[in-house]
Amino acid sequence: AQKITQTQPGMFVQEKEAVTLDCTYDTSDQSYGLFWYKQPSSGEMIFLIYQGSYDEQNATEGRYSLNFQKARKSANLVISASQLGDSAMYFCAMREGRVGAGSYQLTFGKGTKLSVIP
Amino acid sequence: DSGVTQTPKHLITATGQRVTLRCSPRSGDLSVYWYQQSLDQGLQFLIQYYNGEERAKGNILERFSAQQFPDLHSELNLSSLELGDSALYFCASSVEMSGLYGYTFGSGTRLTVV
Numbered sequence: 001a002q003k004i005t006q007t008q009p010g011m012f013v014q015e016k017e018a019v020t021l022d023c024t025y026d027t028s029d030q031s032y033g034l035f036w037y038k039q040p041s042s043g044e045m046i047f048l049i050y051q052g053s054y055d056e057q058n059a060t061e062g063r064y065s066l067n068f069q070k071a072r073k074s075a076n077l078v079i080s081a082s083q084l085g086d087s088a089m090y091f092c093a094m095r096e097g098r099v100g101a102g103s104y105q106l107t108f109g110k111g112t113k114l115s116v117i118p
Numbered sequence: 119d120s121g122v123t124q125t126p127k128h129l130i131t132a133t134g135q136r137v138t139l140r141c142s143p144r145s146g147d148l149s150v151y152w153y154q155q156s157l158d159q160g161l162q163f164l165i166q167y168y169n170g171e172e173r174a175k176g177n178i179l180e181r182f183s184a185q186q187f188p189d190l191h192s193e194l195n196l197s198s199l200e201l202g203d204s205a206l207y208f209c210a211s212s213v214e215m216s217g218l219y220g221y222t223f224g225s226g227t228r229l230t231v232v
Contacts, residue, residue, distance in 0.1 A: 033217070043206060044120070045223035091161065095217050104217040105151055105174055106210075108161035 003027065004092050004109035011114050013082045020067070021077040021112045023092030029053075033095040034075040035106065036066065040088040048090075051075055079114075087116045121145065122224035124209050130230045136197040139227045141209030143190055149173070149212045150192040151221065152184055156205040167192055168214075199231045 005024045013019035025034065036048040051059045051066045059066040067076040079086055090113075093106040121144035131137055143150050152164040154177075163176035167186035178184075181199075186192040196203060206228050210221040 035221075037223070042225075043228065044225045045208060045210075047220060047222070050220060093161075104212075105163040105166055105176060106153075106217070106221065107163070110160050 002109075003096075003107045004094055006092055006109035006112050008112045009110070011112055013079075013086075013114065013116055015084060015116055015118050016081055018078060018080045019082055019114065021079070021090050021092075021114065023075045023077065023109060025073050025075060025092075025094050027073075027094065027096050029096045031096075034066070034068070035093040035095070036064070036075075036077045037091045037093060038086075038088045039091060039111070045091075049077065082116045084116050084118060087114060089113050120222050120224060122147075122209060122211050122222050124207075124224035124227050126227060127225065128228050128230075130232060131199060133199055133201060133231055135199050135231075136195065137199065137229065139194040139196070139207050139209075139229070141192045141194070141211075141224060143192070143209075143211030144222050147211035147213050147222070148190065149214060149217070150186055150190070151210045151212070152178075152192070152194050153208040153210065154205045155208060155226070156202075161208075164194070196229070201231050204229055204231045 032053045034051045038046045049061045049064045051068045063080045065078045089111045091111045092109045123142040125140045149168045151166045155161045164178040166174040184194045206226045208226045209224045
């Protein structure tokens, strides 16, 4: 079973509009972290936002916010006021494991390609 | 500039050859992770090193090996290359083993096997 599911292979959004990119995850750990990364066409992976499993408030970073619904195991990324430069692949990722378990790599979803239309 | 340096940025080589990809982590980061991004497999974790020691292995082929040196830079060695090894290889680093304070990715090395 996939640990991270991004059901939208591609999305279009009008410039200046808000857009939500979906991410659901599967884990039996109580302690985990959820990350969103942006990958523009140039290829680099840019960190956007992080949500810890014990964080009670939804994370926000500028125009990015994370809609964290723990019971539903979803961690959707909301981008407000989309800009042309937001056109890119977006990846949701999860870090599992308690401190001391020894392995803390990220597991990534397949990504969503966002295209911002002028 | 993320602070994680990967060299070379691009590499084109023939099947059967061996290549070495290099990663210098962000200053102060002790943990290095290698990931492979291919069209069919997506982003897959290969291997993690922490302060010179191997900590975790993912879907890394036996033809691939890695190490982390005393100055904390890491090298990923790919041998007997096949067409299917063509991919973008990322290195990421974190301050400590758990990634609790996040991960910083390098720009990647794009490997093309012809």
